[in-house]
Amino acid sequence: MTFFKFIHSYLLALFVFAFSFGTAQAAVILVYHHVSSETPASTSLSAEQFKKHLTYLRDNGFTVMALNDLIDSLKAGKTIVDKAVVITFDDGYTDIFEQAHPMLKLFDYPYTLFINPGKVAKNKSGYLTWAQLKAMADDGVLIANHGLHHDSLIKTPEGMSQEQWAAQKIAELQQSEQILADQLGQSWKYFALPYGEYTADIQQKLQDLNYVVFTQQSGAVGLDTDLTAIPRFPASQPYDKIKPLATKLKSLPFDVAASSQRSNTIVDANTPPEQLDKHIKIKVKDFYASQLNCFVSGQGRVDVNWAADKSSFDLQIKAPLDIGRVRANCTAPSIANPGRYYWYSRPWFVKTDDGSWYKD
Template sequence: MIKPLTLLGWMALFGWLSLFGINANALVILQYHHISDKTPFITSTAPEIFEAHLDHLIAEDIEVVALEKALTADPTSVGSNHVVKVAITFDDAFPSVLVKALPLLTERQLPFTLFVATDLIETSRNRYLSWEDLKTIQTAGGTIANHSTRHQHWARKPSDQSMQAWTKAFIADALEAQAMLEANLGPVPKLYALPYGEYLPALASALENEGFTVFGQQSGAMAYPPQLVVPRFPMGGPYSDINRFKTKVRTRPFPRQPKRHQPLLHGLETRPIINLKTIASKEFERITCFGPEGRLTPSTVNDNVLIGASQPLKPGRARYNCTQMSDQPGRYFWHSFFWMKLDSDNRWYPEP
């Protein structure tokens, strides 16, 4: 008689699968801002394109799940990578979420999450939704979650402050925003989207210790257990293209990716190297990476694949995007490594 696996047995099985680069569960999270063709292009998705995204998910029988319910892997779904799951999120309480997105989502009965910077609800009423609007979204089935109080650049720690003091201020801000959400909307899940997708690992770890799941803006699928900063696919501007969308919603977490990543690069750090650990040379041959200057050429050391830029990174935000064909036709492993490059004098780059 075959006995059912205990919890420790499931944990061992997940560890064994992870060792061989097999992700027994996967979730693709989509990130939107404006659903409009009259707002800044890079953060906007035209309503007709957004509708095409939703219709594709339904036509392909892709399961759209509530984000807060999808964060814990179901042990009974071991080996179910053929099931594609997607969560829909929005950053910032822009009016188009209520006016354009909500009717399309409710018509199709699709769950979604809206990340809100609480102080902007109070101070920017011409540009953001009101608390009453957010209650309307809740009633319609949307989840409201934490996006800080004022949408600050928390990765930009002042040089005259210690990391301990800065971390304390960051956590206080997140808890203040959470309290404001609950005071106006009732209980909300501990989900936190980083403003601008920027972060320092120490801040993300401290937030995780407070019970939050932390979300960034780097591309890729979420692994189980989740990464320290969970990836989401941005869907604004050129990234909303329907053909790219069809590929992204079927991606899987990159095999054996690190849980932590240090994105901050100081003045002399111009060509960061990432290490993709592999288990076979055939995997190395299937890896493709791109950086700001184009395709990146990987090299191998033992069973490690090293990826670096051929040209120095310029001050500003940058990414290395890596993909690898999986064993399932039409599905790729995908992961993005996010960088914040300071100038040669260790000064922060200006915002565009």
């Protein structure tokens, strides 16, 4: 009887574990810029490859949902349908209207376009016009804020303090939001950060103004995601191949503490590793701490040092970070969902040796 009781208890434990974690709840947001073979490769993929992305989503059980539906669910703490995907574009290039929009209509997939109204007003070649944007909006496209002029919120020009610059850019953000409302009848208060650059202080200021904010670092989205730093996976070259994209589309969100989602992001050149904000508080559930792997831009895989109670870990970075936008990407395989990985990214923005900002 003892043996059978053991088997019964073991099977019951497996059932409870599967019930708790087996039905994953995660969304992935993709970010594109150009759909063209004639534009810079680092922000582009061909129309043919973009169609392959849409076909893969359709044929592999993904639910492509509107961004506002996802955000409403997150705000309300509602269950997210598993394998949910949101499609977004930044900057508002004409090839989105000419190439991507017809394909997305054909697949009946909703999507969001983040634009800079200041650029639209200048009628710059290669950028969408208000007439084109109005036609897209009438087709159901969600059009949201990418800042008035695509200025970084952290790259302070000479003669201004960081606080003054951030205040100016946020005032322009509010102006941009009003232009969207006036021109298109849309005001979602969704903001895609230019270059994905931000600080914890900027996060708080945007939260105070009720903005939902999107970054350019990788990771899945879940109910514990900070709505002032929502990750998006880049899907242009060189990240446009189906096999690696498939892994990202099936990724899951770690349960990262709120404090670790508001980290110190600005770093001086040659800052000693021990002075970096590389502490991450996280709940270990549905993955083994020993299987967590982290990689830092320019340094490859780095070890992690877990706290004794496994409530947090430190990245064991051995050298100063490279100049520019740097990220640590951490992943771990799910126990209950074989073939799927938890994914979290920590960003740093590293100044040049003379204290100035790197060029974009």
